[in-house]
Amino acid sequence: MLGRFTVRPSDAGDGTYGVWDGAVNGWRAPNLDKTEAERIKTDLDLQFNAHGPRPADDVRSVDPPQPVEHLTAWEPAELDAWIRDGGQWLGRVRDRDGHIAWIPQSDLRPAGQQTP
Incomplete structure (x- = not known):
């Protein structure tokens, strides 16, 4: 299921973004520009589904x-x-x-x- 990873504004309040992992309820990559956060999010979507590593x-x-x-x-x-x-x-x-x-x-x- 897509949706495990989301791009959100960072907690720093400095206009940066991060990738939030809903499965562990924590940041995967904070303090990025929005384009880089989107790229990292889709890279993580390739690797993981809602339950863990995506089957090869x-x-x-x-x-x-x-x-x-x-x-x-x-x-x-x-x-x-x-x-x-x-x-x-x-x-x-x-x-x-x-x-x-x-x-x-x-x-x-x-x-x-x-x-x-």
Whole structure:
């Protein structure tokens, strides 16, 4: 289940962010800028599910990352990993602005593919 890790404002009150681990109710990485916190969060999502380490069969790396488009107006993005979570495959994509998101497999397609 995704959602174990969240990006939150740090306790320092200095405008930084951190990655909160809901399973242990504590910080994994405090005092970061928001972009770095989001990157670390998705790296932790690759490694862990709600119960502990993610099974190796539930993770696939894409090397080199592949260009894809996702259903939100078929926006261009770059796919660099897959995880199986809750019985479905999710791709980790980075959009042209550097934002990272987990997108269901059914909402992704190779870049340049036309809608039938």
